[in-house]
Structures are given as C-alpha cells and as structure tokens.
Amino acid sequence: MEKIWNRDFKKVRSYLSDIYALNQNKMPKNITILGAGISGLVAAHELKKLNHNVRVIEASNRIGGRIWTYRFGDKNGMHYGELGAMRIPFNHEFTHYYVHQMGLQHKLRKFITVLQNSECLIDVNNKVCRLKDAIDDIYPRYELSKNRNFRSKYTEPFAAGLKTVVDVMSPREIREVFAADLNNHLLDTIDTLFYEKNIQLKEDDLSLSNILPMLSKLKGNFKNVLNTYIKHIILESGSELYQIVGGMDQLPHNIAKDLQEEIRLNAEVTGIKLEDNRVKITINDNEQIYSDIVLCTIPFSVLREMKLEGFSEEKLDVINNLTYMGASKVLFYCKDRFWENDKYQIKEGASVSDQFIRQTYYPITLDGASNNKENPGVLLASYVIGEDSDYVASLNSNEQINMIKKSVGRFHPEIEDKDMIQDIAVVSWEKQKWTRGCSGVMWIGRKKYNLEAVIKSEKQMFFAGEHCSPDNAWIEGAITSALSQVAKIIQL
Ligand SMILES: Cc1cc2nc3c(=O)[nH]c(=O)nc-3n(C[C@H](O)[C@H](O)[C@H](O)COP(=O)(O)OP(=O)(O)OC[C@H]3O[C@@H](n4cnc5c(N)ncnc54)[C@H](O)[C@@H]3O)c2cc1C
Numbered sequence: 001m002e003k004i005w006n007r008d009f010k011k012v013r014s015y016l017s018d019i020y021a022l023n024q025n026k027m028p029k030n031i032t033i034l035g036a037g038i039s040g041l042v043a044a045h046e047l048k049k050l051n052h053n054v055r056v057i058e059a060s061n062r063i064g065g066r067i068w069t070y071r072f073g074d075k076n077g078m079h080y081g082e083l084g085a086m087r088i089p090f091n092h093e094f095t096h097y098y099v100h101q102m103g104l105q106h107k108l109r110k111f112i113t114v115l116q117n118s119e120c121l122i123d124v125n126n127k128v129c130r131l132k133d134a135i136d137d138i139y140p141r142y143e144l145s146k147n148r149n150f151r152s153k154y155t156e157p158f159a160a161g162l163k164t165v166v167d168v169m170s171p172r173e174i175r176e177v178f179a180a181d182l183n184n185h186l187l188d189t190i191d192t193l194f195y196e197k198n199i200q201l202k203e204d205d206l207s208l209s210n211i212l213p214m215l216s217k218l219k220g221n222f223k224n225v226l227n228t229y230i231k232h233i234i235l236e237s238g239s240e241l242y243q244i245v246g247g248m249d250q251l252p253h254n255i256a257k258d259l260q261e262e263i264r265l266n267a268e269v270t271g272i273k274l275e276d277n278r279v280k281i282t283i284n285d286n287e288q289i290y291s292d293i294v295l296c297t298i299p300f301s302v303l304r305e306m307k308l309e310g311f312s313e314e315k316l317d318v319i320n321n322l323t324y325m326g327a328s329k330v331l332f333y334c335k336d337r338f339w340e341n342d343k344y345q346i347k348e349g350a351s352v353s354d355q356f357i358r359q360t361y362y363p364i365t366l367d368g369a370s371n372n373k374e375n376p377g378v379l380l381a382s383y384v385i386g387e388d389s390d391y392v393a394s395l396n397s398n399e400q401i402n403m404i405k406k407s408v409g410r411f412h413p414e415i416e417d418k419d420m421i422q423d424i425a426v427v428s429w430e431k432q433k434w435t436r437g438c439s440g441v442m443w444i445g446r447k448k449y450n451l452e453a454v455i456k457s458e459k460q461m462f463f464a465g466e467h468c469s470p471d472n473a474w475i476e477g478a479i480t481s482a483l484s485q486v487a488k489i490i491q492l
Pocket residue numbers: 034035036037038039040057058059060063064065066067083084085086087088267268269270297298299302327328329429433434435437438439464465466467472473474475476477478
C-alpha cells in the first residue's frame with residue numbers, strides 16, 4: 001500500500017498550478033454551480049480556494065450524486081454498500097489526488113473485482129462452478145469449435161473465456177456486436193494470433209482473470225464500438241482498483257466540509273434562461289435567481305426535462321439526444337456472511353452469471369473484531385447495466401427481489417433461507433429523478449456526438465460532469481471535466 005499512500009501527483013499538481021497561475025490578478029467572480037455531485041463539489045472547492053464567490057444549488061437532500069453509500073444497521077457502522085461508484089483505478093490520478101487531499105488515503109484498500117478471485121462462482125449456460133474450473137466446465141459449452149478446425153489449442157478456450165467476460169460485463173448492444181464479430185472473423189484472428197505469432201500460454205493462463213491482459217493484443221480487431229468498450233472492460237477488471245473503507249461517500253463529504261455556507265440542498269433547478277449578460281435560474285418552480293456565470297453539472301438526461309431558453313439549436317440537440325445508459329444495483333443486508341464459511345470460503349471478489357443479476361460482489365473482509373463470519377454482511381447481490389437494468393427497473397419491487405433472490409439462489413441457496421435477508425436497498429439509476437441514467441454515452445444510441453459538442457459552453461453557461469469527459473462513467477471524468485471548466489471560467 002506504500003505505493004498508493006505516497007504518490008507525488010506531479011501531473012495533477014502541475015495542472016493545478018497552471019490554473020492557479022491563470023487566476024493571478026483576477027477579480028473575484030460570482031459563480032453558480034448546478035449540482036453537488038463530485039464534479040460540482042470539486043469545482044466549488046477549487047474556485048473558492050481561488051477567492052471566487054460560489055454557491056452550489058442541489059436538488060436532492062444529500063450531496064454526492066452518483067457517489068452514494070447506503071448504510072444498514074446502526075447507519076454509522078461498517079454495514080454498507082455502494083449504490084453508485086465503488087472503485088477507483090490506480091491510474092485515476094485526479095481522483096486519488098482528492099482522496100489524499102481529503103485525508104482519506106489511509107482508508108484505501110484494494111478492491112477485488114469481478115473475475116479476480118477464482119474461488120468465486122460462475123453461473124453460465126446452466127452450469128455453476130468456481131471460476132477456476134470454468135475452462136473445463138463452462139467453456140466447452142459454447143461449442144465454438146463445432147464445424148471448425150483451429151490450429152492452436154488455445155483458440156477455443158481463450159475465445160470462450162473472452163465471451164464470458166464480455167457477456168457478464170457489457171450491455172446488450174456490446175454483447176451482440178461481440179457475438180457477430182466472433183462468428184465473422186474474430187475466431188480466425190485469435191487462431192492466427194496464437195498459431196502464427198506463436199503465442200504460448202500456460203494452461204492455467206486461460207483462467208478468466210488472465211484472459212484480460214491478452215485483450216490488448218487483439219486491439220484493432222473489433223468493431224469500433226467494441227474497441228471503445230474494451231477499454232472500460234480492461235479498466236473495470238484491472239488488478240489495480242481501490243475502495244475507500246467506510247464508504248466512498250466520505251470523498252464528497254470531506255470536500256463539502258469547507259462549503260457548508262455555499263451549498264443549498266432541496267433546491268431543484270426547474271428552468272434556465274440565458275440572457276445577454278446573465279443567467280436566470282428558476283428554483284423549485286417558484287423562485288428566480290440570477291448569476292453572472294453558471295457551471296452546470298446536471299446530467300443532460302435531467303437538463304432536457306426542464307424549461308431551457310436562449311440556448312442554440314446545436315446545444316439543445318445534444319442536450320435532448322445524448323444517450324444515457326441505465327444501471328441497477330441491489331444490496332442484500334444478510335444476517336451472516338455465509339459466503340465466507342467452509343462451504344464457499346469466498347472473501348471479496350465477485351461471482352458472475354448470465355442471469356439478469358450478472359455480477360454479485362462480496363463485501364470487504366476487515367481485520368480484527370469485525371472479521372467474524374457470524375456477523376452480518378452486505379452483499380451487492382446484483383449489478384447490471386444497459387438493457388438488463390431497464391428490465392430490472394421495469395419490475396415492481398416484489399418481482400425485482402424475487403427474481404434476484406432466485407438468481408443468486410442458483411449458486412448460493414442460503415440466500416433463500418428464512419431471515420437471511422434482513423434488509424434491502426435497490427436503485428435503478430434511470431429512475432432516479434435527478435440522474436435519469438448511470439452515465440452519458442457518446443458511442444451508442446440514436447445519435448452519436450463529439451465530445452466537443454457535449455462540452456461546448458453557451459454564453460455564460462459552462463458544462464461539466466462525467467458526460468463531459470473522455471473518462472465518462474468514472475469519478476475521474478467528472479473531476480477532470482470540472483477542472484477544465486474552472487480553468488476557462490477564471491480566464492473570463
Ligand atoms: C451504478 C454506478 C456505478 C459506478 N461505478 C463507478 C466506479 O466504480 N468508479 C468510478 O470512478 N465511477 C463510477 N461510477 C461513475 C461515477 O459515480 C460518476 O461518473 C460520477 O459520480 C458523476 O459525478 P457528476 O458530478 O458528474 O454527476 P452526479 O454525481 O450525478 O451529480 C450531479 C448532481 O446534480 C444534481 N441535480 C440533478 N438535477 C438537478 C436539478 N434539476 N437541480 C439541481 N441539482 C440537480 C444531482 O442530484 C446530483 O447531485 C458509477 C456510477 C454508477 C451510477
């Protein structure tokens with residue numbers, strides 16, 4: 001952990017000192033920030049530090065937006081689950097910088113992600129086994145070698161492993177593109193890679209977690225959309241992911257500590273009018289405020305629901321049509337951590353499934369007194385995105401819980417024991433009034449946009465948030481987009 005605690009953050013510090021230099025001799029400005037998610041909070045924190053006057057307008061009764069830690073039991077304790085962001089890749093330097101700045105670095109712990117703990121389970125093609133046994137028990141079920149001759153013995157298990165990875169981690173559109181690629185040329189490409197390039201693998205190198213490092217060798221062989229998505233898969237399943245013990249929401253809360261006066265909660269922006277030299281903002285339908293400069297971090301999926309005046313046709317087109325993908329998470333607060341008992345011996349990591357639950361994550365196992373499997377634990381029973389999430393969101397809450405219990409019960413029958421589940425928390429982000437989606441996506445959907453069009457400012461109004469970044473769907477993207485707009489605003 002030394003490596004993660006003692007980072008010099010050269011790149012971030014140099015980026016910030018450039019911003020501080022731009023601010024020299026500038027008069028304080030009055031800036032209104034819409035949204036108290038991580039993007040709005042980081043912008044407010046930096047602008048305040050540079051002596052500007054900020055106010056943050058937030059619709060909900062909490063800060064943090066898509067960073068949302070849900071606490072069970074005594075509400076302050078260690079029985080929590082993450083309904084939003086849950087892990088930070090090592091190379092997300094700006095996110096780690098703020099974790100350090102907020103004094104949370106010693107709470108960082110490795111996050112064991114999907115496919116990393118080979119003791120976890122896989123439920124695919126009507127067969128349940130440990131991930132470490134997938135090569136023998138699951139891969140042959142794909143029958144990829146039917147009517148085909150491969151020159152390398154690695155081709156079939158590698159392609160089957162890759163299909164498993166894509167199937168459990170991707171939205172439907174991506175799964176379909178991958179299946180089509182596989183049928184067309186991908187199997188031959190993989191065979192050539194192994195045979196002609198003579199890539200040798202140890203037998204157990206074909207376990208699921210070892211499929212991923214091979215992916216970079218295949219870059220350029222997928223359809224475009226898949227090439228983009230593979231980047232997400234590699235990041236999400238990377239070995240260098242971290243979590244903040246005690247809850248990810250400590251990051252926004254610590255940033256907000258010096259913004260108590262500036263943040264206004266329960267203030268929903270319901271209309272925005274761009275006038276000649278100012279912006280008129282309507283709050284809760286009945287109050288008008290004016291601002292010289294506005295930084296809007298509200299997702300476009302929400303922005304398009306409100307009354308917008310004075311915007312260009314081009315900007316309205318992006319706001320109205322940027323595609324948002326859904327995501328649902330279901331937390332089960334279980335009376336004991338049965339997954340750690342002798343039958344399973346699973347500590348952390350995730351099991352995967354081709355049922356509608358897709359990914360089931362086990363919570364962190366802490367040292368000391370709390371390390372007792374008789375104690376309660378919070379299982380992230382299901383994490384799904386895209387159309388799987390739309391399906392989960394379409395069910396009523398009884399149907400949702402029954403479906404998820406049944407699907408988890410295929411590999412953990414204990415979940416159906418009476419009293420095993422003490423409490424439940426469910427979120428479908430596409431149904432959250434102030435998010436309406438998990439993340440903006442530029443590469444799928446009805447209309448595709450350049451990032452430039454998404455970010456482009458309108459008169460005195462600037463845009464930030466995860467949707468305004470190439471690192472969309474990550475905290476990193478939300479932070480870096482905020483900082484780049486701070487740099488623009490201070491130069492006005
Ligand atoms: C299920 C899920 C899992 C994720 N996992 C990870 C992960 O593991 N690692 C990672 O780095 N990232 C992850 N992310 C992405 C990350 O959480 C987001 O990219 C980031 O938190 C977005 O921050 P933001 O400030 O751009 O937007 P938000 O957090 O959405 O903030 C926008 C704010 O605007 C407010 N708002 C909306 N409408 C109005 C209105 N009309 N008036 C006033 N205020 C309004 C909202 O209430 C919200 O507080 C995940 C996201 C989800 C949903």
